[in-house]
Amino acid sequence: MxxxxxxxxxxxxxxxxxxxxLGIxxxxxxxxxxxxxxxxxxxxKSIGSNGLAAQEMLEKITGNRYYFTRFREDKIAETRKYLETNPMPVKKGAHELLTYLKDNGYTLVLTSSTFEPDVLFSLKSAGLDKYFDKFxxxxxxxxxxxxxxxxxxxxELYKLKKEETFILEDSRNGIIAADAAGIDVIGVPDLVDISxxxxxxxxCIKENLLKVLDLIK
Structure with a gap:
């Protein structure tokens, strides 16, 4: 596979x-x-998305396309305040999988809908920043x-071949996007059912990242 x-x-x-x-x-x-x-x-329903797609969805649900955007800075401030005394929780198997992939020469790219400053902050708080230099x-x-x-x-940016690449995603939006790009994807569900x-x-769908590591090995 x-x-x-x-x-x-x-x-x-x-x-x-x-x-x-934590975000919710x-x-x-x-x-x-x-x-x-x-x-x-x-x-x-916003999980895994932002921008115009999220705004359109929010307008349908709440009547306000800026339902979250208007309080975004306050939410960022509250999250960072929380993380000053609490480390960002890491998902089961994240360190083990990333270490194995790094040690075995895989190219790792972070492709997150979150904006770059928050990505860098979260990775550092979680102790995962050492695994990524491509975003x-x-x-x-x-x-x-x-x-x-x-x-x-x-x-395109990192000159990769789609047939030599796979994506790891927890959200429905992410899996749909991967499929639309023509790239193989493994689902690892979090809060939203993708079964x-x-x-x-x-x-395939694996219950956690340790199961993904078993698949790769």
Whole structure:
């Protein structure tokens, strides 16, 4: 299944770090501070996306395409305040998988819908920054997942071959984007169920990153 693969494109939130659950807690706190009702459905359906696609979805659910954007800086501040005394939680198997891939010569690229400053902050807080020197982040593209732009840009920027690459994603949007890019993807679910997904390039679904490591070895 992965015999010819040399490159791995990684999502970050919900895949490498347990930030999705933390993020929802921070959103709840910020909305409470502003005496605004919090819509959990909007939060869960935003996972794995940002930009125009997320705005359109939020407008359908809440009537406000800027439902989260208007409080984004407050949420970032609350998250960083929390992380001053608490390390960013790391997903099971992240260190083991990344260490194995690095030691065995794989090219690792982080392809996250999160903007670069927050990506770098989160990776450092989680102790995962040592594994990555190649990035394509949400502020490097104009169209967010489920659009495939972020993956196509990574392939072009780092001169990779799609047939030698696979993607690790936890979100529905990420898997749809990987499939649209024509790149094989392994799903590792976090907060959102992906068990019903049947995209042609979805190779399999594994419960955690340790199971992915077993597959690669």
């Amino acid at each position: 992965l015999e010819n693969k040399k490159n791995v494109l990684f999502d970050m939130d919900g895949l490498l770090i347990d930030s999705e659950a 807690k921070m959103w709840e706190k910020v909305f409470a501070q502003h005496n605004e009702p919090f819509n959990p459905e909007a939060a869960y 394509v982040c949400g502020d490097h593209v104009t169209r967010a997942k489920p659009n495939p732009e972020i993956f196509n840009k990574a392939i 019903d997904m049947t995209q042609p390039h979805l190779l």
